[in-house]
């Protein structure tokens with residue numbers, strides 16, 4: 184997946200051993216960074232000073248991440264081509280337009296996109312597939328919505344009707360018809376937000392909208408995981424997976440207020456890739472469940488990691504069967 188993402192972002196392939204080391208190292212960095220918020224500051228600072236335990240894992244992980252990003256940026260610079268239109272090339276080509284960009288800026292861009300595409304989008308699809316396995320009625324409704332879309336496709340392309348070998352795929356335009364699936368993904372991320380908690384620091388004195396004074400340097404956190412399960416916000420059925428929650432009487436998805444639903448954050452720094460993330464997740468889930476039936480392996484229970492991002496650390500163990508129609 185990382186190689187796929189980096190190829191799309193960079194148009195270049197990274198050797199497998201560098202990618203494999205990066206995948207483990209990056210996960211360690213995210214995990215330990217998240218854990219720092221759960222243990223007393225003096226404790227992790229002492230471990231850092233002694234270079235032991237999780238802080239050693241963090242240091243080693245950072246070195247591996249540095250190795251990966253240096254390789255990718257150097258390679259991209261070597262193969263620099265002003266006609267390239269991938270993400271890193273666009274940034275690398277900026278100096279021609281009178282702007283200079285540091286390697287550390289490029290590294291941050293690269294890691295942000297890997298984090299967004301690999302961790303958030305893929306995790307979102309994984310949690311959604313798990314919930315669909317647990318709620319067959321919801322899965323039936325998604326299949327019903329997709330059936331309508333596929334029938335429209337067949338109507339405009341009669342020769343494909345009844346071709347069981349043809350995999351059902353969906354287009355960008357069709358994504359906008361997937362209102363119920365949008366509700367499914369939104370519901371799944373309400374219960375399992377991929378950025379479960381987020382911490383900010385006030386750069387200057389600033390009042391909150393209710394007048395509470397926040398002084399310069401204060402840490403302010405919001406917890407999307409807790410907010411997504413709060414009866415005060417979502418009512419008594421807050422723990423239920425209810426994709427219909429945001430569908431209006433015509434079955435059209437109406438987005439929740441981001442300040443109630445901070446899965447993508449809210450305000451001026453809201454996630455810039457939110458719409459792209461939904462497009463990717465809807466295309467992936469639709470194509471997967473239209474063509475395959477996923478069944479959880481007996482006794483499967485996900486093990487969640489609550490680091491900077493939320494992942495199923497043991498993966499989703501399923502049996503997959505091709506759906507024949």
Ligand code: HEM
Nearest residue numbers: 299300303304307377378446447448452453454455456460
């Ligand atoms: C389900 C998938 C995703 C989730 C849940 C998600 C969530 C978030 C969150 C919570 C933030 C705020 C981080 C912070 O400021 O502390 C954020 C920022 C951001 N996201 Fe996403 N994201 C997702 C996918 C994507 C994708 C696919 C892209 C781009 C390809 C993307 C691009 C960005 C960017 C550029 C920012 C920084 C915005 C800014 O600081 O002004 N995200 N995202």
